Amino acid sequence: MSEYIxxxxxxxxxxxxxxxxxxxxxxxxxxxxxxxxxxxxxxxSTLMKCLIGIYHKTSGTIIxxxxxxxxxxxxxxxxxxxxxxxxxxxxxxxxxVSENVWLGRQPMLNFLMVDHKKMRQMTxxxxxxxxxxxxxxxxxxxxxxxxxxxxxxxxxxxYNSKIVIMDEPxxxxxxxxxxxxxxIIRELRDKGVAIIYISHKMxxxxxxCDDVTVFRDGAWVGQEEVKxxxxxxxxxxxxxRELDEMFPKTECEIGDVILKVEDLCAGKLVKHVSxxxxxxxxxxxxxxxxxxxxxxxEAIFGLRTVTNGKIYKNGKELNIKSPVxxxxxxxxxxxxxxRAKGIVPIRSICDNxxxxxxxxxxxxxxxxxxxxxxxxYCGKINVKTPSIDELIQNLSGGNQQKVLVARAxxxxxxxxxxxxxxxxxxxxxxxxxxxxxxxxxxxxxAVIMISSEMPEIMGMADRMIVMHExxxxxxxxxxxxxxxxxxKYATGV
Amino acid sequence: xxxxxxxxxxxxxWVVLIGFFILAAILSPNFxxxxxxxxxxxxxxxxxxxxxxxxxxxxxxxxxxxxxxxVALSSCIIASLTQLESYSMRMYPNLNMPIILAVLxxxxxxxxxxxxxxxxxxxxxxxxxxxxxxxxLICRAxxxxxxxxxxxxxxxxxxxxxxxxxxxxxxxxxxxxFAIMLCISGFxxxxxxxxxxxxxxxxxxxxxxxxxxxxEFNQMCVFIFSSVCAxxxxxxxxxxxGVGNSAFGQSYELxxxxxxxxxxxxxxxxVAKITGVIAGVLILGIVKNIMLLIGINAYxxxxxxxxxxxxxxxxxMRKNARKN
Ligand SMILES: Nc1ncnc2c1ncn2[C@@H]1O[C@H](COP(=O)(O)OP(=O)(O)OP(=O)(O)O)[C@@H](O)[C@H]1O
Ligand SMILES: [Mg+2]
Numbered sequence: 001m002s003e004y005i006x007x008x009x010x011x012x013x014x015x016x017x018x019x020x021x022x023x024x025x026x027x028x029x030x031x032x033x034x035x036x037x038x039x040x041x042x043x044x045s046t047l048m049k050c051l052i053g054i055y056h057k058t059s060g061t062i063i064x065x066x067x068x069x070x071x072x073x074x075x076x077x078x079x080x081x082x083x084x085x086x087x088x089x090x091x092x093x094x095x096x097v098s099e100n101v102w103l104g105r106q107p108m109l110n111f112l113m114v115d116h117k118k119m120r121q122m123t124x125x126x127x128x129x130x131x132x133x134x135x136x137x138x139x140x141x142x143x144x145x146x147x148x149x150x151x152x153x154x155x156x157x158x159y160n161s162k163i164v165i166m167d168e169p170x171x172x173x174x175x176x177x178x179x180x181x182x183x184i185i186r187e188l189r190d191k192g193v194a195i196i197y198i199s200h201k202m203x204x205x206x207x208x209c210d211d212v213t214v215f216r217d218g219a220w221v222g223q224e225e226v227k228x229x230x231x232x233x234x235x236x237x238x239x240x241r242e243l244d245e246m247f248p249k250t251e252c253e254i255g256d257v258i259l260k261v262e263d264l265c266a267g268k269l270v271k272h273v274s275x276x277x278x279x280x281x282x283x284x285x286x287x288x289x290x291x292x293x294x295x296x297x298e299a300i301f302g303l304r305t306v307t308n309g310k311i312y313k314n315g316k317e318l319n320i321k322s323p324v325x326x327x328x329x330x331x332x333x334x335x336x337x338x339r340a341k342g343i344v345p346i347r348s349i350c351d352n353x354x355x356x357x358x359x360x361x362x363x364x365x366x367x368x369x370x371x372x373x374x375x376x377y378c379g380k381i382n383v384k385t386p387s388i389d390e391l392i393q394n395l396s397g398g399n400q401q402k403v404l405v406a407r408a409x410x411x412x413x414x415x416x417x418x419x420x421x422x423x424x425x426x427x428x429x430x431x432x433x434x435x436x437x438x439x440x441x442x443x444x445x446a447v448i449m450i451s452s453e454m455p456e457i458m459g460m461a462d463r464m465i466v467m468h469e470x471x472x473x474x475x476x477x478x479x480x481x482x483x484x485x486x487x488k489y490a491t492g493v
Numbered sequence: 494x495x496x497x498x499x500x501x502x503x504x505x506x507w508v509v510l511i512g513f514f515i516l517a518a519i520l521s522p523n524f525x526x527x528x529x530x531x532x533x534x535x536x537x538x539x540x541x542x543x544x545x546x547x548x549x550x551x552x553x554x555x556x557x558x559x560x561x562x563x564v565a566l567s568s569c570i571i572a573s574l575t576q577l578e579s580y581s582m583r584m585y586p587n588l589n590m591p592i593i594l595a596v597l598x599x600x601x602x603x604x605x606x607x608x609x610x611x612x613x614x615x616x617x618x619x620x621x622x623x624x625x626x627x628x629x630l631i632c633r634a635x636x637x638x639x640x641x642x643x644x645x646x647x648x649x650x651x652x653x654x655x656x657x658x659x660x661x662x663x664x665x666x667x668x669x670x671f672a673i674m675l676c677i678s679g680f681x682x683x684x685x686x687x688x689x690x691x692x693x694x695x696x697x698x699x700x701x702x703x704x705x706x707x708x709e710f711n712q713m714c715v716f717i718f719s720s721v722c723a724x725x726x727x728x729x730x731x732x733x734x735g736v737g738n739s740a741f742g743q744s745y746e747l748x749x750x751x752x753x754x755x756x757x758x759x760x761x762x763x764v765a766k767i768t769g770v771i772a773g774v775l776i777l778g779i780v781k782n783i784m785l786l787i788g789i790n791a792y793x794x795x796x797x798x799x800x801x802x803x804x805x806x807x808x809x810m811r812k813n814a815r816k817n
Contacts, residue, residue: 303703327705341703344696346763355693355704364684407704 002066005030005194006051006163011060013046015394018386020046023060024220026196026213028163033185033195035205035226038215038238039426040398041384044198045087047215048165052077052084065162075104083156084165087198087397087424088339089148091140098123098136101155126158130184145172145337146289153181157188164188165196168397170204171423172336174289174452175487182208200398200426201453202231214238239428246427247459248435252442254462255279257315259331259415259446264309266299271470272309277415277446282437284461285450287490292470293450294336297417301326301333313415327356332413334404336420336450338397342404345393349385350374352392352403356411377406381432398424405433409440416440417448422456434460454483468492505808506757506772513779521786529782531665535733537778538671539564539726543749544756544770545678546722549715551753553695554762555614555621557716559628560723560749563606564742566636567727571599571652572645572737580647584640592651596728603724604717606632611713629746636739645737656732667729674722679767691715696763751798752777755805777801 006028013021021043028034036044050057053071062069064080071077077084091100098119099106107122109115123136132150140148149172156164166185170178185195185208197209205212206226214221214237221237259277264270269292277283285293298304300311302320311318313329320326326333335341344352353374354361361370374388383402385395392400401424408416418437422430437447437460451457457464458481466474466489474489476482501508517524524530543560550557573584574595606628613624658666682688690711693701702708726745731737756773758765780801784794 301703322707323703323705324707333703335703340697341699344693344700344763346696347692351689351692355689355701355706358686358689361686363686364680365686365689367684411705 002063003029004063005065007063008047008051009061009063011047011050011062012058013043013050013055014058018394020218021050021057022218024215024218027223028194028196029211030162030194031189031192032210033189033197033208035209035212036196036198036215037200037205037212037234038221039217039384039428040402040424041217041396042215042238043218044215045167045396048084048167048196048198052082052165078159078161081159081162082165083159083161083163085152085156085167085169087167087171089145089152091148091151093141094139096137096139097134097143097151100140100151101126101136101158126154130154130157131180144290146174146177149173150177150180153184157184161193163194163196165198167198168200168424169197170199170201172420172452174287175454176288176491178204200424200430202234202427203455205234206231216240235427238426246431246434247456248431248438249460250438250442252280252438254281255444258313260312260315261300262310262312264296264299264311265307266304267295267307269295269470270299270304273467273470273472274309275465275472275475277448279444279446280441281462282441282447282449282460284457284464285448285467286452286454286457286464286486287467289452290469291467291490293467294419295470296467297333297419297448297450301331301417327411327413330414332356332408332411332416334408334416334418334421336423338401338404338423343392343400346391348389349378349383349392349395349403350388353377353388353406353410356407373410374406377410378403380409381405381436382429398426398429401425402429402433405436409436413445415446415448417450419450420452421449422451422453430456454486458483458486466490506755506769506776510772510776510779513776513783517779517783517786520783523786524783529786533778533782534668535665537774538665538667539729539733540745540748540752540778541671541770541774542674542722542726542729543745544752544774545674545767546719547746547749548678548753548756548758548765548767548770549691550621550719551750551758551760552762552765553691553712553715554698555712555715556625556750557610557719557723558622558625558746559606559610559632560719560726561742561745561747562629562631562633562636563603563720563723564727564730564745565739566606566632566639567599567603567724568731568741569636569640569645569737569739570602571595571728572648572731573639574598575649575652576645577647577649583647584645592649595652599728600721600724603721603727606724607717607720608713610720611716614716615709615712633739640737640739642739646735648731648735648737652728652732653735654732656729656734667733670725670729674725675767675771678770682765682767687711687714692763692765694762695765748777751802754802754809757805757809759809760806773805 004027008026010023011021012023024047038044046055049055051062053073053076101123102119106114107118120136127134132154134147134151153169169181173181188195199205209226212226213223216238255278257276258279262274264273273296287293295304299306302322302325311320318329350371354370378388381402383399385399392403405421422433441447449460462478464476464481465472466486468490469492473492547557547560574590575592576583578589610625610628613619614621655666660666660669690706693706694708694711698708730741752773753770755776756769758769780797781794
């Protein structure tokens with residue numbers, strides 16, 4: 001018996017035109033949480049996909065449970081005790097939660113019929129064991145992104161695997177659920193399960209992980225025990241240089257009210273929301289999952305039907321029926337749901353970047369200017385790609401997100417609403433995006449920022465509004481920011 | 494050698510087209526005659542014009558099954574408006590309309606039908622397959638009612654010129670019009686905002702909406718364009734055959750969809766190439782022609798056609814599968 005449950009050696013993976021992995025290794029011990037870190041596009045997800053048979057490695061060896069393996073399909077990996085929570089969720093939206101959990105392995109009544117009652121009970125058992133509070137009969141499409149993420153986590157755990165891979169599992173969870181996930185992880189770990197944990201959130205690594213392996217540009221940089229390493233050292237390993245500042249917040253003058261929202265109601269999750277936004281301000285929205293922050297912003301942007309309330313810009317009432325109206329009124333929006341509402345997967349980076357700004361390129365479209373702008377904006381935030389003609393679906397998750405940020409910035413809105421702007425983005429690029437947002441505010445524009453990352457929102461916002469189940473429960477000035485106070489408002493007590 | 498292989502891989506469809514062309518030339522000495530080639534081009538031009546329109550529908554994740562019966566309806570309308578004044582049984586005995594106006598009216602009818610399709614799909618959220626299936630029945634019946642299901646003959650020479658005439662004595666007008674439509678379509682696809690919008694809608698309609706694209710309006714435009722193309726096809730078919738007929742255009746929409754599909758327009762939306770449509774139209778045209786020339790019976794022709802379509806989609810899917 002080797003001390004490792006999994007050893008990957010000299011793994012190489014080539015895509016047409018790109019060498020994503022250039023001979024990396026990974027040694028995972030049972031009963032440990034192993035962090036896998038690196039910048040966007042370093043090859044973390046690719047390595048995991050090679051392990052579970054979604055991709056096939058070009059060369060290298062994988063030793064799992066003392067035998068050499070090379071899984072052809074995910075099914076095979078699951079049967080052998082390796083399950084994975086994917087970075088990009090792909091639930092079957094039209095089916096129920098329990099059907100999603102047991103997809104492809106439903107309990108059968110006989111050789112033909114699915115035993116729905118048992119399936120429902122199994123889901124209930126699983127959820128109560130993990131302390132998840134979601135109705136198994138609810139349709140998947142009615143869940144919030146973070147609830148979907150919890151379902152996905154429950155599903156991965158339900159395989160009783162020896163290795164659970166988690167690819168940015170917390171990117172759409174809020175603080176409380178992260179705590180919840182960490183409890184689950186510790187339980188699994190104590191049972192001897194090995195966990196491979198991919199995340200860009202430093203504090204999580206130090207809280208939950210035992211070992212860490214770092215990749216850079218598809219190459220192995222080093223492996224350390226977390227207790228022997230400092231945050232700065234880790235960042236230097238990842239980025240290859242030292243980072244000046246995480247939250248480059250520049251104080252700038254707060255001007256007149258640019259946007260005023262009065263008594264806004266939309267659906268169940270936006271109840272009489274009122275707030276003001278000033279020029280030169282970054283207004284943070286904090287809250288737990290289901291607090292209605294994204295819903296409020298979607299309502300302002302014309303993606304949801306507003307049932308009550310008024311929106312004023314510069315004192316003039318706006319009538320926004322669709323995103324087209326919002327954009328022509330100078331409001332920009334970066335969605336939190338990158339895959340469903342953000343990217344057009346089968347189009348190039350270039351086409352994705354300019355999608356909101358097509359109007360500015362005339363007819364016939366000025367292709368030279370389009371390419372110039374794409375180069376400029378994608379360069380600014382460091383999108384890592386062989387060419388801007390690459391299909392966006394071939395980029396790593398973080399790089400896709402960067403392209404969406406570029407799209408929002410290129411459109412040059414007066415009011416920019418960003419919903420989880422740095423989800424899945426590496427530390428270096430995160431700082432870059434923060435400074436771009438600061439810059440926008442400095443130009444007398446205004447930014448609304450929803451973020452579930454406490455340090456981010458506390459570091460960047462001038463003022464913060466806290467929501468709880470569709471109500472605004474608190475408003476804090478920068479001097480008053482305090483994690484406990486925010487949590488108090490967010491939980492509505 | 495490697496370069497050649499790569500070239501073949503990236504231009505599979507043209508390689509296949511050349512292959513069929515050579516095969517046809519070997520199988521039948523009559524294939525390479527100018528008369529034959531001209532006739533193939535003229536026949537396929539009409540299908541081709543339909544295909545350029547339908548390509549847009551497929552690109553935006555829809556389809557247009559009404560194109561064939563739109564051909565019938567518009568052939569009847571244009572014919573009824575351009576009958577010879579000397580013909581005693583004219584539908585409108587006192588009418589004397591300039592041909593250009595008659596064509597415009599017919600295209601306008603096409604636009605109205607397209608707008609109806611577009612409305613159903615974009616605003617009422619009827620699946621395109623169902624909406625256009627309904628319009629297919631409606632258009633065919635409208636043509637039959639309009640003409641009592643009799644052919645409408647004796648058309649003015651000015652109109653017939655569109656379908657039978659030659660420019661500079663060599664280029665059929667019909668083929669020229671097809672070329673113009675291809676250029677227009679290609680231009681819209683690659684150089685206008687509309688083209689980019691439709692690509693985005695086909696690729697991910699929700700993302701397109703969030704990015705500030707008016708999804709419904711653009712879908713509407715797509716269906717209007719497709720139906721106008723079909724109406725133009727009807728005008729040209731009437732011009733070519735010298736009659737309008739409510740039985741025209743049977744299953745033309747399927748041929749057009751097939752041509753667009755063979756040309757690499759993906760049924761999952763978001764992928765299309767105008768050069769692909771040209772190649773698709775020509776491949777199916779040549780295959781039809783070879784079988785005619787070497788005297789294979791009509792039933793076998795359809796079997797071969799069906800096989801080619803499925804084969805084209807299999808290749809397309811495999812290309813996608815390998816990428817992931
Ligand atoms: N299907 C593909 N085709 C071509 N290139 C790909 C494909 N999948 C990934 N790549 C490339 O491989 C590299 C590694 O991507 P990967 O998704 O593994 O990064 P990652 O480390 O998970 O980054 P992130 O933190 O952003 O998720 C990237 O440069 C990406 O462009
Ligand atoms: Mg990844």
